[in-house]
Amino acid sequence: xxxxxxxxxxxxxxxxxxxxxxxxxxxxxxxxxxxxxxxxxxxxxxxxxxxxxxxxxxxxxxxxxxxxxxxxxxxxxxxxxxxxxxxxxxxxxxxxxxxxxxxxxxxxxxxxxxxxxxxxxxxxxxxxxxxxxxxxxxxxxxxxxxxxxxxxxxxxxxxxxxxxxxxxxxxxxxxxxxxxxxxxxxxxxxxxxxxxxxxxxxxxxxxxxxxxxxxxxxxxxxxxxxxxxxxxxxxxxxxxxxxxxxxxxxxxxxxxxxxxxxxxxxxxxxxxxxxxx
Amino acid sequence: xxxxxxxxxxxxxxxxxxxxxxxxxxxxxxxxxxxxxxxxxxxxxxxxxxxxxxxxxxxxxxxxxxxxxxxxxxxxxxxxxxxxxxxxxxxxxxxxxxxxxxxxxxxxxxxxxxxxxxxxxxxxxxxxxxxxxxxxxxxxxxxxxxxxxxxxxxxxxxxxxxxxxxxxxxxxxxxxxxxxxxxxxxxxxxxxxxxxxxxxxxxxxxxxxx
Numbered sequence: 246x247x248x249x250x251x252x253x254x255x256x257x258x259x260x261x262x263x264x265x266x267x268x269x270x271x272x273x274x275x276x277x278x279x280x281x282x283x284x285x286x287x288x289x290x291x292x293x294x295x296x297x298x299x300x301x302x303x304x305x306x307x308x309x310x311x312x313x314x315x316x317x318x319x320x321x322x323x324x325x326x327x328x329x330x331x332x333x334x335x336x337x338x339x340x341x342x343x344x345x346x347x348x349x350x351x352x353x354x355x356x357x358x359x360x361x362x363x364x365x366x367x368x369x370x371x372x373x374x375x376x377x378x379x380x381x382x383x384x385x386x387x388x389x390x391x392x393x394x395x396x397x398x399x400x401x402x403x404x405x406x407x408x409x410x411x412x413x414x415x416x417x418x419x420x421x422x423x424x425x426x427x428x429x430x431x432x433x434x435x436x437x438x439x440x441x442x443x444x445x446x447x448x449x450x451x452x453x454x455x456x457x458x459x460x461x462x463x464x465x466x467x468x469x470x471x472x473x474x475x476x477x478x479x480x481x482x483x484x485x486x487x488x489x490x491x492x493x494x495x496x497x498x499x500x501x502x503x504x505x506x507x508x509x510x511x512x513x514x515x516x517x518x519x520x521x522x
Numbered sequence: 523x524x525x526x527x528x529x530x531x532x533x534x535x536x537x538x539x540x541x542x543x544x545x546x547x548x549x550x551x552x553x554x555x556x557x558x559x560x561x562x563x564x565x566x567x568x569x570x571x572x573x574x575x576x577x578x579x580x581x582x583x584x585x586x587x588x589x590x591x592x593x594x595x596x597x598x599x600x601x602x603x604x605x606x607x608x609x610x611x612x613x614x615x616x617x618x619x620x621x622x623x624x625x626x627x628x629x630x631x632x633x634x635x636x637x638x639x640x641x642x643x644x645x646x647x648x649x650x651x652x653x654x655x656x657x658x659x660x661x662x663x664x665x666x667x668x669x670x671x672x673x674x675x676x677x678x679x680x681x682x683x684x685x686x687x688x689x690x691x692x693x694x695x696x697x698x699x700x701x702x703x704x705x706x707x708x709x710x711x712x713x714x715x716x717x718x719x720x721x722x723x724x725x726x727x728x729x730x731x732x
Contacts, residue, residue: 280699376666378666447634450630451627451628451630451631454626454627454630454724454727455623455624455627455628455693456700457697457700457701457704457716457717457720458700458703461699461700461703462696462697462699462700464699465691465695465696465697465698465699465700466691466696469690469691469692469695469696470689470690470691472690473669473687473689473690473691474690478669478690480690482655485599485695486603487602487603487698488598488599488602490602490603490605490606
């Protein structure tokens with residue numbers, strides 16, 4: 246009997262795995278919008294759900310508590326981490342061939358680390374040295390590396406293959422994460438995360454209210470946001486083929502309108518079939 | 523006496539004509555700046571909006587901002603190629619529901635206004651252009667400026683906004699993926715229904731808050 250049972254166990258395991266895989270496959274069929282840049286959608290949606298829960302029960306509440314701190318304190322925290330970040334931002338501007346911006350970033354670090362009391366005050370911005378926003382993912386983008394498939398990272402959220410590769414470099418170069426003393430490193434990393442999250446309080450409710458499907462809303466948001474960053478705020482205006490299509494028969498005569506109405510009546514049948522599968 | 527009267531009448535008439543001409547020929551960047559300044563001046567003085575009164579914010583947007591937006595164009599952009607399948611009635615319904623959704627969600631942003639300064643970048647456009655982008659930046663002490671761009675196109679009597687981009691993200695085309703999902707799952711009517719449900723749900727949360 247005992248033997249039998251132990252023989253059965255691996256089978257049960259295989260069956261379990263198979264069931265889960267089948268289940269995943271099925272949900273994949275049902276859920277995948279077939280976005281060409283998101284082949285990993287089922288996995289991404291799962292990670293996204295995990296992140297939503299982590300945010301709802303841990304990160305957001307902590308950020309809300311942090312947000313009670315007086316504004317000057319929060320500004321100081323933001324400035325301090327901002328100053329540390331400016332070094333790597335400058336390096337990335339250098340890597341992208343933007344010498345003027347790189348020099349400006351270097352100037353920012355010099356001014357803010359000295360006159361700005363170790364980065365507590367952002368004197369450089371007052372002096373007209375604007376803060377930039379760069380990272381290795383953007384540099385790779387400028388070099389022509391494609392973004393690759395969309396990827397949701399645990400806790401860190403939306404990314405793609407290119408930006409994840411960039412992130413590995415960013416982490417290697419991050420003075421906070423690379424700090425030798427573990428206790429300081431951990432609390433500083435945590436504080437920075439919470440500070441960044443607190444800045445988004447308010448915007449997150451807007452996203453929540455605006456989205457029909459928050460996952461695809463955030464995915465589209467990330468793709469447009471990163472493209473804008475790679476092009477430093479002025480991405481090329483590409484022809485919108487979907488809109489050209491939509492516009493094509495805009496001054497539609499009654500005949501075309503009727504044809505369209507026909508197309509609509511047949512469509513739901515097709516669609517329900519698909520969703521039943 | 524009659525002379526002065528007719529003179530006054532002529533003056534008033536010419537003034538009126540000039541004013542109408544001004545309203546028609548107003549440049550897109552001047553239009554955006556005018557509306558923005560107008561709205562901010564009101565929010566600055568309205569304690570109710572500042573303390574989170576969504577209903578009042580929606581009212582302000584409806585009277586001051588909406589006349590300069592082309593929601594049919596925005597909806598077509600958001601729906602993308604599926605727009606062709608929609609009947610005229612469905613197009614009207616889609617536009618109505620999408621307009622309600624956008625106004626509800628983004629009017630809320632006005633309640634978060636705290637003395638930010640808005641910079642208007644010089645307009646890069648030729649006089650004959652009929653489709654332009656007006657670039658602005660919202661500056662706030664201790665934070666990175668946020669880029670907000672408006673896309674406008676010329677329509678007979680003036681310019682209309684058909685897209686708003688925050689940090690490079692179009693508030694309109696950001697919906698295209700999820701709209702596409704809805705259309706694939708339940709057709710155009712399915713999308714209309716989802717939008718209606720969403721708006722109803724938002725309406726109840728606004729009421730619950732009050």
